[in-house]
Amino acid sequence: MSLTTNLPGLSLKNPVMPASGCFGFGKEYSQFYDLSKLGAIIVKAATGEARYGNPTPRVAETASGMLNAIGLQNPGVKSIVDEELPFLRSFDTPVIANVAGSTVEEYVKVTKELNRSEDIAAIELNISCPNVKEGGVQFGTDPELAKEVTAQVKEASDYPVYVKLSPNVSNIVEMAKTVAEAGADGLSMINTLTGMQINLKQRKPIIANKTGGLSGPAIKPIAIRMIYEVRQAVDISIIGMGGIMTADDVLEFLLAGANAVAVGTANFQNPMACPEIIDALPAVLEKYGFSSVEEAIGKGHIG
Amino acid sequence: MSLTTNLPGLSLKNPVMPASGCFGFGKEYSQFYDLSKLGAIIVKAATGEARYGNPTPRVAETASGMLNAIGLQNPGVKSIVDEELPFLRSFDTPVIANVAGSTVEEYVKVTKELNRSEDIAAIELNISCPNVKEGGVQFGTDPELAKEVTAQVKEASDYPVYVKLSPNVSNIVEMAKTVAEAGADGLSMINTLTGMQINLKQRKPIIANKTGGLSGPAIKPIAIRMIYEVRQAVDISIIGMGGIMTADDVLEFLLAGANAVAVGTANFQNPMACPEIIDALPAVLEKYGFSSVEEAIGKGHIG
Amino acid sequence: MITKQLLEIQSHLQIAADTFEVVLKSPLAEELRPGQFVHIALKHHMLRRPVSVAGVDLEAGTFTVIFKIFGEGTRVLSTYQAGDQLDVILPCGTYYPIDQLDVKQALIVGGGIGVPPLYYLAKTLKEKGVEITSILGFQTKDQIFYEEKFQAIGDTYIATNDGSYGTQGFVTDIIEKVNPSFDYFFSCGPTPMLKAVSNQLAAHNGYISLEERMGCGVGTCYACVVPLKEDPQKSKKICKDGPVFKANEVILG
Amino acid sequence: MITKQLLEIQSHLQIAADTFEVVLKSPLAEELRPGQFVHIALKHHMLRRPVSVAGVDLEAGTFTVIFKIFGEGTRVLSTYQAGDQLDVILPCGTYYPIDQLDVKQALIVGGGIGVPPLYYLAKTLKEKGVEITSILGFQTKDQIFYEEKFQAIGDTYIATNDGSYGTQGFVTDIIEKVNPSFDYFFSCGPTPMLKAVSNQLAAHNGYISLEERMGCGVGTCYACVVPLKEDPQKSKKICKDGPVFKANEVILG
Ligand SMILES: Cc1cc2nc3c(=O)[nH]c(=O)nc-3n(C[C@H](O)[C@H](O)[C@H](O)COP(=O)(O)OP(=O)(O)OC[C@H]3O[C@@H](n4cnc5c(N)ncnc54)[C@H](O)[C@@H]3O)c2cc1C
Ligand SMILES: Cc1cc2nc3c(=O)[nH]c(=O)nc-3n(C[C@H](O)[C@H](O)[C@H](O)COP(=O)(O)OP(=O)(O)OC[C@H]3O[C@@H](n4cnc5c(N)ncnc54)[C@H](O)[C@@H]3O)c2cc1C
Ligand SMILES: Cc1cc2nc3c(=O)[nH]c(=O)nc-3n(C[C@H](O)[C@H](O)[C@H](O)COP(=O)(O)O)c2cc1C
Ligand SMILES: Cc1cc2nc3c(=O)[nH]c(=O)nc-3n(C[C@H](O)[C@H](O)[C@H](O)COP(=O)(O)O)c2cc1C
């Protein structure tokens, strides 16, 4: 059973990678298993300078999901390139850096700084973080801004660029087309949906930032729908994510049209989620009549 | 403990009503309990003529939610006015009619036909049904169309008009402001989020219509966030809904800013959901220090 | 009167591969008629699971359902034990209108998990003095259940898809071979089977029982409709107007 | 080495109002140090629940946790029984660095569910010959647990918010009244208590243990940070760099 899948700049031994923000820079989970097992690794967002992020509480639990408003806390791109990424060299798996910012200039600056690194294989352009006051989600919901930032980052980057789309839009296909035309090598979808939970005792939102991003199985139907629709409209590669917990879920994303998948929230519930899903995938593919991962991609579009 | 709440045209004995499409026209659930118990009843959508709706399967189960693509099946507004609504006369609870259509003309026609009925207290203008090919969701995602249909229906209606918003938008506050300015007496939010589930065996979407509307606890954080945001921007009444299963959930919606709430999917899991929630509500309000429903409305906005 | 009840499981037995027979005690057991179903809630699942009534024991005040593990919900159901409680809506839907029919000889045609309701029907007909011929289809030998119970009621023929037991092939093959005589046929099973049987027996009077994914199970949500032959723009609800229909009444998908 | 393990519950006892003591068997029990926590998974819940280690039995290869029902997750945990299995990540976080400290007299200040880790700490200190004074706060009398166990280790004072037992008021009232002598204090409890205690004892060396809502519990997600006094734009992760901090190291919210 071949699990390989090929995307621009990424020849993956299997289609499963941890999602940005749910795996730090790999150190912690490397205590649980050999990271070489992973198809790839998407690391936590990098911004131009170190960021503190939002006040706590930053997470809340919801029905089949969770809210988070970390607010892009990270040590800044320089420190990431010099102190975090080298650790991942020792593993036989490609690394994807996640680029964030408040202005087009910051996105470009981060991208250029990442060109310095030889530890990455691609960048994921995060225009969809709903948890920061400036930038973040606006880039992901306004096609003009999305186009601008994509074009400039693509121009600046030595690596293939995957644009990470926000699901908080009226028309996901329009956004996908826009960034594809602006030069994106691939898409990454979906980021979280903006949500809120109110603490009945305290009479205020649980998350200090008030709103947070909803992730987990709760949003899987929305992710599948968006990937399915985008797959029919653009032909660049898609890294699919949103609520993946099992190898069955991975196959559902492949059928919808994803070329590879990322696993986010599931890592928190089960630090062994990624390797367990990878181990289970061959049997699931076989059960549903597929002889490879590549064969399954986009096969949910008949009828 | 006073459970009353007052909205335009609706003096409710309690804030809990079944949501449109999840209660038919009341007959079936009247076998389970006395419908007079309910704060109000929102009945299934009415269109100008009878509609068959979508092919089956029309529903699927998801993590803490469900998808549906009924496609506005209904016997047509005339038959609803003459044959369905009179049944609800015998109960001591106001009825809200749900108005749908493919064109502004159809919406207006349905509204005028409903003026004939003496069995309703308000109408809910459904500009957000994601499951019909024409009309439906476009009205709910395009502010210009939403404004137009709201203004015309308001003009045509003898009853207060609650506009039911779609959550499938980049900017819910803009939509709310737009319909408020166009004359809406109240808002009803949220309708379902567009989603999909793929059948791994059949390699195609489970729902024959491919996409369906996601409802249930999975979407509650999105509903709460949208109501909270809209509450800060417009001051017309809000009927809140999306994933309500318990009296705790009702209080969360009140704190977010809803003046009353609707219960949809929960009815399917538990036909006694509405009366059980109503019975549990006084103790929940007391537990969290409220002496009436009205006192709790909007109280989650401190800090 | 349809109600929601918490019912205690009296017994819970595996009777074939992935197939379980569950006996539930209910004050409403005696009201359950052949063809009706019950709608079972599962914790942590939004939607209930419809399962047909496979028999009623009036003295014990119990009824039986038989289900096969299909997905997650039926898998959860299979882990229950005697003494556990189930949240059930019952009785749901219509029944075979056998009191209004003048039946002397009945042909029973069932496939897979369509077999359980037909056992209750066949037993009830037999008690009224009707002569029964049963033709039952299963995928493989290890999936067969209730063969002896059917045999005790009348001539019984079994088809398996893989030929591991009885006739290899479909129920329609047996109907053609055996050519039983009957004045009404009653069929339940997967839609392709119902279609084939209805076509084959188009010249006869018959009733079929349908399945569809359900939301409410009580008639409010319009999830479970089936279009009518007389006017495909009209439909009936399987959960309320069905699951039993005249064989020529509806369009099978 | 941090790992995820399926651990069997050896005993599960209610020890005070809404408060349960659970003993778990694990090959890693001996590695668990005072101050560390374990991260417990619950079916049908996305996030794990962090609970402190309240004791270790080296011979039995078991450790103890004590939790109070707070919301849905701890309610579910309270329904488990001996023999059931729990999916647990352990050991998590840092511990009180008692091996590096020169302690002769320790003051233990705990509030509510902050008390359990302090019992393990106090017992360990006592075994090293340290003299212990414990000041514990609870809401009401029926919530008090482990009083005798603390008493067996050293002088123990109890405060209750409502005065239903011991001193009415807060642990800080007792500290003021008793004025115990100590070279290090160790405190765990609700943040307002930690703040009050840290202020009151600002002139002393001490360690506190913090709580925050967690995502991963292992240091990857940045959910559980606390800002540092030396530079509030810098932070540490409670799950990995904590939960134990020097009393003057972090800014309490
Ligand atoms: C009127 C009626 C009577 C039935 N009687 C029986 C019976 O006696 N014995 C038996 O084994 N099965 C019976 N079925 C089928 C049974 O309801 C399904 O096998 C069961 O719902 C599958 O649930 P799951 O969670 O295992 O599968 P999943 O695929 O995990 O279920 C997902 C969703 O799809 C629905 N679903 C999937 N397959 C079906 C189906 N064939 N029909 C209706 N809903 C479906 C489920 O109810 C659930 O909402 C009957 C169905 C109907 C409509
Ligand atoms: C390091 C650490 C050690 C702890 N040790 C203990 C202990 O020994 N005994 C004990 O009873 N409790 C302890 N707690 C608190 C315990 O984790 C919470 O009471 C518990 O998570 C509440 O879960 P719930 O499902 O009952 O509440 P819910 O409110 O339903 O939980 C919802 C979400 O909020 C989180 N949450 C709510 N309150 C807290 C809290 N105070 N701290 C962290 N997360 C919270 C939950 O983990 C969950 O993710 C500790 C917390 C931390 C951080
Ligand atoms: C705690 C947390 C932090 C996240 N941080 C980032 C981030 O820094 N950059 C990013 O692009 N996405 C981030 N995400 C989004 C995830 O990468 C992923 O798109 C989303 O969670 C959906 O997948 P899931 O349901 O599997 O978690 C974060 C998600 C969570 C839960
Ligand atoms: C089966 C089904 C049918 C629905 N039909 C309608 C409808 O006809 N008109 C409408 O405005 N909303 C309709 N809705 C949306 C609900 O009224 C409600 O807005 C939504 O389901 C969210 O609430 P819930 O999570 O409590 O179900 C329907 C929902 C479901 C599940």
Ligand code: FES
């Ligand atoms: S399942 Fe709701 S109408 Fe049949």
Ligand code: FES
């Ligand atoms: S909980 Fe994830 S970093 Fe602490």
